[in-house]
Structures are given as C-alpha cells and as structure tokens.
Amino acid sequence: MIERYREGSARSAKNILSVIEKVKRDDEIILIFLHRSVDGDCVGSASGICSMIRSLGAEAYVAIPENLPYNMNFLGIDDLFFHPNGDSAMAEEFAASRTIGGRKIGAAIATDCSEGSRMGFCGDIFDSIENKIVIDHHASVTSRTDNLWIDPDASSASEMVFYVAQQISEITGMDMRDILTPNSAKAVLAGIVTDTGRFTFKNTRPETLEAAGQLIGLGGDISEVCYNLFDRKTKQKFLLSAKARSEVQFFCDDRFALTVVPYSQFVEYNAGPDGVDDVVSAMRDIDGVELAIVLRQLESGEIRGNIRSQEYFDCSRFAEGFGGGGHVRAAGFTVKDGDINAVAEEVIKRVKAEL
Numbered sequence: 001m002i003e004r005y006r007e008g009s010a011r012s013a014k015n016i017l018s019v020i021e022k023v024k025r026d027d028e029i030i031l032i033f034l035h036r037s038v039d040g041d042c043v044g045s046a047s048g049i050c051s052m053i054r055s056l057g058a059e060a061y062v063a064i065p066e067n068l069p070y071n072m073n074f075l076g077i078d079d080l081f082f083h084p085n086g087d088s089a090m091a092e093e094f095a096a097s098r099t100i101g102g103r104k105i106g107a108a109i110a111t112d113c114s115e116g117s118r119m120g121f122c123g124d125i126f127d128s129i130e131n132k133i134v135i136d137h138h139a140s141v142t143s144r145t146d147n148l149w150i151d152p153d154a155s156s157a158s159e160m161v162f163y164v165a166q167q168i169s170e171i172t173g174m175d176m177r178d179i180l181t182p183n184s185a186k187a188v189l190a191g192i193v194t195d196t197g198r199f200t201f202k203n204t205r206p207e208t209l210e211a212a213g214q215l216i217g218l219g220g221d222i223s224e225v226c227y228n229l230f231d232r233k234t235k236q237k238f239l240l241s242a243k244a245r246s247e248v249q250f251f252c253d254d255r256f257a258l259t260v261v262p263y264s265q266f267v268e269y270n271a272g273p274d275g276v277d278d279v280v281s282a283m284r285d286i287d288g289v290e291l292a293i294v295l296r297q298l299e300s301g302e303i304r305g306n307i308r309s310q311e312y313f314d315c316s317r318f319a320e321g322f323g324g325g326g327h328v329r330a331a332g333f334t335v336k337d338g339d340i341n342a343v344a345e346e347v348i349k350r351v352k353a354e355l
C-alpha cells in the first residue's frame with residue numbers, strides 16, 4: 001500500500017464495507033453519483049466503486065445524469081448504470097416510489113464530486129439520501145459529512161478508488177480480480193488516463209503509475225483506452241476543432257489565449273457538445289501562453305468555460321468567480337444562459353486584471 005493513501009483509503013474502505021453490511025441487512029440498494037458533463041474520471045471512479053460493491057454481494061448502480069459520451073461506449077459498462085430520467089421500467093418505478101426493484105436507497109456514494117449541485121438533476125436524489133460517502137480530489141468542498149475522503153493532490157478520483165479497492169482486498173482477503181471486473185478495471189484506468197492527460201500532467205506521480213500498472217494487469221487495455229479517449233474523433237469534431245483553433249484570440253502579451261464557440265458553429269459543423277474538448281489543452285501548450293480558455297455555448301443556451309493554465313495562474317479560483325470550480329491547473333464553470341460574447345468580455349476583463 002502506498003503510504004500517503006493508507007489512511008484515507010482505509011477509512012473509505014471501512015465506510016464502504018459498513019454501508020454494504022447495512023444495505024444487505026435492510027435489503028436496500030446503494031447509488032453512486034458523479035458530476036454532470038460526465039468525463040472519464042467520474043465514470044471510471046464510479047464504475048470502480050460499483051463493481052467493488054457488487055463483488056461484495058450488495059446491489060449498486062451508478063446514477064448517471066446524462067448519456068455516456070460515445071467515446072466511452074467501448075468500456076462496456078452499461079450494466080452498471082441507472083438513468084433516473086430514462087424511459088426504462090427501472091426509471092418509472094423510481095419516479096413513482098423512489099425504489100429500484102422494490103428496494104429503497106440505503107446509501108449514496110459520490111466520486112469525483114462532493115455536492116448535489118454538481119450532479120445535474122441527480123443532485124436532488126443525492127441530497128435526499130442521508131447516508132453519504134464522498135471520494136473526491138477537488139479541493140472546493142462545502143458539504144459536511146464524516147465520511148469524506150478529499151485528496152487534492154491525487155491525480156484523479158479513479159486513482160483514489162483503486163487504492164480503496166486495494167484496501168478492501170487487504171481487509172477481506174479477496175483477490176483484486178474478484179473486486180474489479182476487467183471492464184471496471186479498464187474504466188478506472190480510463191479515469192486516471194483522462195485526468196492525467198495520459199500521464200503527461202504534473203499530477204502524475206509514482207503512485208499514479210503504480211495504480212495504472214496494476215489496472216493494466218487486471219484487464220485495462222491502455223492503448224484501447226488512449227485511442228478512444230484522446231485520438232479517436234468524428235470528421236465533424238475534427239473540423240469544428242480546427243475552426244475553434246483558427247479563431248483563437250491572444251491578450252496580455254500573448255500569455256492569455258481565448259476562443260469562443262457559439263452554438264451556431266456546433267450546428268454549422270454538425271458536431272456534438274464535446275466537439276471542442278481537445279482545444280483548450282492545445283491552446284495552453286502554445287509557447288508563451290500561461291492561460292487558455294474555451295467558451296462554448298450548448299443547445300440549452302448554457303455557456304461553458306474550460307480553463308487551463310501552465311505554471312502559476314489559479315484556474316480554480318478564477319472559475320469560482322463564475323460559480324464554477326476545479327483544480328489549480330484545470331477548472332471550469334457554467335453560466336446558465338446569456339450572451340456568449342458578453343461572457344467573453346467579462347472573462348477578458350477579469351483576466352486582464354489578474355494576469
């Protein structure tokens with residue numbers, strides 16, 4: 001066991017084992033929650049926890065607030081998900097009685113986020129459940145529960161979940177292969193790969209690679225994961241990304257790069273909301289650029305800002321100014337609706353005051 005994870009992962013493992021005991025005794029179910037705008041890390045960490053709980057004989061589902069992005073379909077983990085807003089019999093039963101298969105929700109586990117406000121429409125369900133466990137690597141936390149493991153230095157929630165699985169293996173004597181199925185090991189690996197930019201970001205530590213190495217041994221195919229999450233793209237996405245890159249503007253002696261993608265461009269290029277996901281890091285990597293921001297408008301009218309910095313700009317604090325959050329070098333925010341150009345002007349003004 002990696003020393004710096006020993007205490008937190010042991011505490012989380014014990015909390016999880018005790019809720020498993022409780023839900024088995026009371027014939028209840030556990031729901032796992034992740035943040036909206038789902039990404040590899042929230043999906044990977046939630047899937048790992050779900051697989052772990054099922055392996056210990058309790059019933060669990062990942063309550064997902066939106067469809068899995070197409071580039072994560074290769075993970076083959078559909079059986080872990082529960083779509084409370086879907087049109088399945090399960091969703092209908094839940095809407096009518098707040099039960100699944102006749103069982104009440106006995107506990108909630110949040111991974112890669114800690115607050116209902118980050119979970120889209122699943123937030124109300126999360127908030128209504130009394131028994132909560134949180135495993136997260138985002139520093140901005142306001143929720144207060146004893147069952148909280150927050151480690152802002154961890155590369156990803158998925159890395160933390162891997163070490164929780166290892167603790168459960170140590171405590172129960174179960175083999176890691178019986179705790180994480182090959183597909184969920186692949187999902188946890190996908191989470192680490194996502195949040196480390198395939199092991200190139202500064203958050204990549206020896207313990208990150210240790211976890212990744214073991215996950216490959218458990219069935220995670222690293223090249224399949226990297227191809228699907230980073231390299232694979234549709235023609236539409238390729239063209240929209242090129243357009244967004246060609247329209248980048250520079251400010252503050254070229255230290256700040258900004259590009260603005262109105263919804264009309266998503267329509268023109270027939271690309272999905274993830275169509276410019278690869279742009280912000282590419283902008284941040286331009287020589288001399290400290291701060292990169294991509295503003296995009298979604299079909300709902302929402303304006304989403306993605307923020308990346310190179311060395312010193314605090315993205316998390318800047319995002320908080322717009323009601324968002326994240327990490328020091330990578331953060332984001334969402335503005336409910338409004339004029340994307342007006343938001344851009346406000347962003348430029350605030351950056352100029354700070355950078």
Ligand SMILES: [Mn+2]
Nearest residue numbers: 041112157195
């Ligand atoms: Mn994460």
